[in-house]
Amino acid sequence: MSLATPDTGAxxxxxxxxxKSPLQRFLVSWELLLLVVAVAVFTLNSFASPYFLxxxxxxxxxxxxxxxxxxxxxxxxxxxxxxxxxxxxxIIALASTAMGFAVQMGADTPVLVMIGLGTGLLxxxxxxxxxxxxxxxxxxxxxxxxxxxxxxxxxxxxDKAYTGxxxxxxxxxxxxxxxxxxxxxxxxxxxxxxxxxxxHKTNFGRAVYVVGNNPVGALFSGIRVPRVKFALFLLTGxxxxxxxxxxxxxxxxxxPSIAFGWELEVVTMVVLGGVNILGGSGSIPGVVIAAFVMxxxxxxxxxxxxxxxxxxIFIGLLLIAVIALPRIAGRVIAHRKA
Amino acid sequence: MIRxxxxxxxxxxxxxxxxxxxxxxxxxxxxxTPSNLANVFNDTAPLIILALGQMVxxxxxxxxxxxxxNLALTxxxxxxxNMAMPGLPVPVILVLALVLGALMGLVNGLLxxxxxxxxxxxxLGTMTIYRGIIFVISGGEWINAHEMSDAFKAFPxxxxxxxxxxxxxxxxxxxxxIILVGRTPLGRAFFAVxxxxxxxxYTGINVGLTQCAAYVLSGALAGLTGYLWVARYAxxxxxxxxxxxxxxVAACVIGGISIAGGIGxxxxxxxxxxxxxxxxxxxxxxxxxxxxxxxxxxxAIIIAVTFNATSSRAKGRVILKKAEHAA
Numbered sequence: 001m002s003l004a005t006p007d008t009g010a011x012x013x014x015x016x017x018x019x020k021s022p023l024q025r026f027l028v029s030w031e032l033l034l035l036v037v038a039v040a041v042f043t044l045n046s047f048a049s050p051y052f053l054x055x056x057x058x059x060x061x062x063x064x065x066x067x068x069x070x071x072x073x074x075x076x077x078x079x080x081x082x083x084x085x086x087x088x089x090x091i092i093a094l095a096s097t098a099m100g101f102a103v104q105m106g107a108d109t110p111v112l113v114m115i116g117l118g119t120g121l122l123x124x125x126x127x128x129x130x131x132x133x134x135x136x137x138x139x140x141x142x143x144x145x146x147x148x149x150x151x152x153x154x155x156x157x158x159d160k161a162y163t164g165x166x167x168x169x170x171x172x173x174x175x176x177x178x179x180x181x182x183x184x185x186x187x188x189x190x191x192x193x194x195x196x197x198x199x200h201k202t203n204f205g206r207a208v209y210v211v212g213n214n215p216v217g218a219l220f221s222g223i224r225v226p227r228v229k230f231a232l233f234l235l236t237g238x239x240x241x242x243x244x245x246x247x248x249x250x251x252x253x254x255x256p257s258i259a260f261g262w263e264l265e266v267v268t269m270v271v272l273g274g275v276n277i278l279g280g281s282g283s284i285p286g287v288v289i290a291a292f293v294m295x296x297x298x299x300x301x302x303x304x305x306x307x308x309x310x311x312x313i314f315i316g317l318l319l320i321a322v323i324a325l326p327r328i329a330g331r332v333i334a335h336r337k338a
Numbered sequence: 339m340i341r342x343x344x345x346x347x348x349x350x351x352x353x354x355x356x357x358x359x360x361x362x363x364x365x366x367x368x369x370x371t372p373s374n375l376a377n378v379f380n381d382t383a384p385l386i387i388l389a390l391g392q393m394v395x396x397x398x399x400x401x402x403x404x405x406x407x408n409l410a411l412t413x414x415x416x417x418x419x420n421m422a423m424p425g426l427p428v429p430v431i432l433v434l435a436l437v438l439g440a441l442m443g444l445v446n447g448l449l450x451x452x453x454x455x456x457x458x459x460x461x462l463g464t465m466t467i468y469r470g471i472i473f474v475i476s477g478g479e480w481i482n483a484h485e486m487s488d489a490f491k492a493f494p495x496x497x498x499x500x501x502x503x504x505x506x507x508x509x510x511x512x513x514x515x516i517i518l519v520g521r522t523p524l525g526r527a528f529f530a531v532x533x534x535x536x537x538x539x540y541t542g543i544n545v546g547l548t549q550c551a552a553y554v555l556s557g558a559l560a561g562l563t564g565y566l567w568v569a570r571y572a573x574x575x576x577x578x579x580x581x582x583x584x585x586x587v588a589a590c591v592i593g594g595i596s597i598a599g600g601i602g603x604x605x606x607x608x609x610x611x612x613x614x615x616x617x618x619x620x621x622x623x624x625x626x627x628x629x630x631x632x633x634x635x636x637x638a639i640i641i642a643v644t645f646n647a648t649s650s651r652a653k654g655r656v657i658l659k660k661a662e663h664a665a
Contacts, residue, residue, distance in 0.1 A: 084458075130640065134647050139401070139458060140587075140597045144639030147584055151633025158629045256629075264462055277456050307478075309576065313470030320463040324453050 030274035034289040041293055045300035052303060059180035063250065065269075065295030066188040067243040068262060069287070072269040073195040074239040076287045078232045079270055080199075082212045082279030083138040085127060085233065088240045089262035090149035095119035095244035097153040100162025100254035109168045116245040117238060123149055124237015131233065132226035146263065153256035162254040173250025184246050188291075191239075196284040208232065212279030261312075268319040269294055277323065294318075347594035347646070351609045355616060362620050369623050376501060382615025383508035384409075384563045386608055388582070389589040390515045391556035393607040396590055397528040398549045399535070399599030400450060400457035405560040406582035407468035408442045410574075412564030414472045417481040417490075417574035424487040431490065431565055439561015440554050442468060447550030447557075457549075465583065472576045483572035494570045504566055511559065515604045528552060532599025581632075588635045589614050592642040614638070 019025070026032055045052045052058075071088050078085055098119045099112045107115070123145070130141045175183040199205040207228050210218040219225050248254055273290035275282025294315070301311050363370040388405050395402045412435050419426060419434070442464070449460045483491065494504040501509075519525040527548045530538040535545050568574045593610025595602030617634055621627075 130644065134644055136643055136647050137597050140591060140643045141640065143584060143587060144591075144636050144643065147588070147632050147636030148640065149636070151630070151636050154629040154632050155627070158627065261466075264466060267459075267462065271459065277459050307473065309470050309473040309478075312466045313474070316463040316466035316470065319459060320449065320455065323455050323459055324449070327453050327455070 031283065031286045031289060034272070034274070034286060034293060038289055038293045038296065041296045041300065045296060045303070048300060049303040052300065055180045057303075059182060059185070061295055061299035062182065062185045062188075064298045065291040066182075066184040067246050067250075068266050068269060068294075069188055069291035070191055070243050070246070071236065071239050071262075071266045072273070072287050072291060073191055073284060074232070074236040075266050076270045076273065076275050076282055076284065077195070077199060077205075077208050078236050079267075079275050079277060080212045080279055080282045081208045081229055081232055082215065083131060083229055083232065084142065084267070085124075085138065085236045086142040086263045086267075087123065087127060087145040087149055088236060088243075088266055089259045090146045090153075091120055091123040091237055091240035092244040092247060092259040092262065093153040093256055094123060094149040095241045096248045096254040096258050097156050097162070097256065099244070099248055100165075101156065103162060103165055109166055112165070112169055113172075113245055116248070117241040120237045120239070120241020120244065121234060122237070123240070124234040125230075127237065128230040128233030132230045150256060153258075157254070157256045163252065165249065165252055169249050170252065171249070173246045173248070184250075187242075187246070191242075192284060192288050199284050204228070204231075209280065212276075212281075264319075265294070265315060268315055271319060272322050348603065348605045348609060351593065351606070351613065355609060355613050358613070358616060358620070362624060366623050369620065376505070378615055378619045379508075379612075380502050380505045381619060382611055383504045384567055385582075385585060385589055385615055386508045386611040387511050387559050387563050388556075388586045389593070389607045389611040390511055390604065391559035392586045392590050393515075393593075393595050393602055393604070394519070394528050394552040395457075395549075395556045396532075396587075396595050396597060397599055397602055398531045398545075398552045400549050400552065401461060401587065401597070402443075402446060402553060402556045403458070403461040403583045403587070404442070404446060404465040404468055405556060405586055406579040407465045407472075408439055408557055408560040409564040409567060409582065410576070410578045410580075411442070411468045411472050412438050412561040413568035413578060414476055414481070414564075414574045414576075416565045417486060417568050418475065420487055420490045421481060421485050424490075428489055428493045432562065435561045435565035436558045437561070439564060440558035442561070443554040443557015444550070447553030450553065451546035451550040469576065476574075476576065478576060481568075481574040486569070486572060491569050491572050494566045504570060507562070507566065512604065512608055519604055524548070524551060529600055532601075534600070585614060585635055588639045588642075591639050591646075594642075594646055596646065597643070610642075 075085060075088065095116045099107075099116050102112055102115050127138070127142055127145055130136055130145075131138045172183060177183055177186050199208065207218070207223045210221065210223055211225050211228050215225050218228075243259075247259060251258070269290050270282070270287055271277055272294065273282065273287035275287065297314070298311055301314070359370060368374065388409070392402055392405060415438060416431050416435050420431065446457075446460055446464055449455050449464075450457050494502060494507075496503045498506060519528065527538070527543045530541065530543055531545050531548045538545055538548075567579060571578070589610040590602070590607055591597065591610070592613055593602070593606035593608070595606055595610075614635060617638075618631060621630060621634075
């Protein structure tokens, strides 16, 4: 197993001499295609149900994706760097349990927020340490911590639930900044901007792409690969903590099964947003639009009384289709040219 | 010979299991009576069968997270068939379960082989799709014991030579895998594909086809287990065996099957499954709440994978990325 082993499946990435203009690039981009889908879904929904266009309904619809999208931003960076974190939903469960436990001890809102964020960071650090410290495959590590973190919640809570969160804590998940604009939506928008700047405008963001495209090359060009990956696990843990605060605040209760199966939806959102599951490419605007598409589809189905588990079939199909379709299309185009 | 045996992962794991059993036996001698151990084995049989299927998938550098959903869907289909046609003989049901499971495995395999989609994405997707289909076909209803025919329910519990049929099937699958993995070209191909896909291509092995075969095998076993599971517990509903795929992967990881592919043994998968099965059955005996189960299997995965990485020092590989890993 030498370092120079060529990739079996995909052809080597072609790097053109000159980039096309930004407008040209946008016109053939995944993001534009997604945007068209988003508009189509929105239009279909407004025809399908007369209640869809109500501003309060639309505001409610955003709760379908804001929390997941917050994690998806960090997960996007992590997947671009060639790793994955399947424990995010379990981190939510553990962070929520920790906050619930603190409530029983009489903690107030600021302390709860610190505990939520702190638990997220700790879990992220644990994942990052195992992956970068021992060089373990992230998929196995996070399948393990996925059971471990949620398992701890089950040990603490069993079949019980924590309730009795202070009323000031409710603001994060139920508060409105202005008219129908919820706090969660504002937070989502701010985080989108922050992550877009980090990924697309900073040295760290470039390093994330380089690590994902060629870890060996990254090492030789002076990037501390393990440190970048560790930071990304930390970030993913932190965002899971943020999501845990929002979700716990919105539900007002903690059960060990909280956010069950979210890891799948977050990964789907990231992949639908055009991030290459093998690492190396992707963008935050893509993930943002994907979040809207998934949120609107879920909400539209909800208005049409489609049960949740049927929606999950759709999400599973979406996940496979968004990866399969470009490959099939590419193959057809290559076949025509030949 | 003895030295290499001492060092082998299987010996260490077998030793750990022995210590575990002795530790429990000192406090609770009732746990180690032959009849109770037979019960533990019977209880672990589905895990053993699925872990072996998962093993060949992991050997070829893939992963199958859809096994539990496949099991549940097949179980529901055969239960509904039995409800509609109570006269259908058990052998027919067994064949149907195998075929249906294999078909679902084939879907995974074709997506991985023909479209080159990363295995984790394919099986995460099909996992939710298969689960969702159960809801669609059953309408969320349960199928209970009184709706199943007696012959349908009796088959896995039938005692032959002191052991239930379920246990015998697990033993048969283990023996079948020892032959398949060690004595057939396909078995060698699994190792070759996982060990070095480029070299495998040069030796004339079709990598994608081999991976697809592994998925079909894993799917067929999941289908078979689906019938056995539903018949043994005499109930079928949407969520049966929920999260079981993780236990199956855990059994493989604990058994020393490298997630990077190419390394593993039938004995390892068997011992990994037995370890989890014994822990699961021992918890109520030593008075620990079953809610500990999840955290224990999570810790076991992490400890096992860390131990494997540090003991073998083989280069780790990210399953998501086909390129080599830097450090």
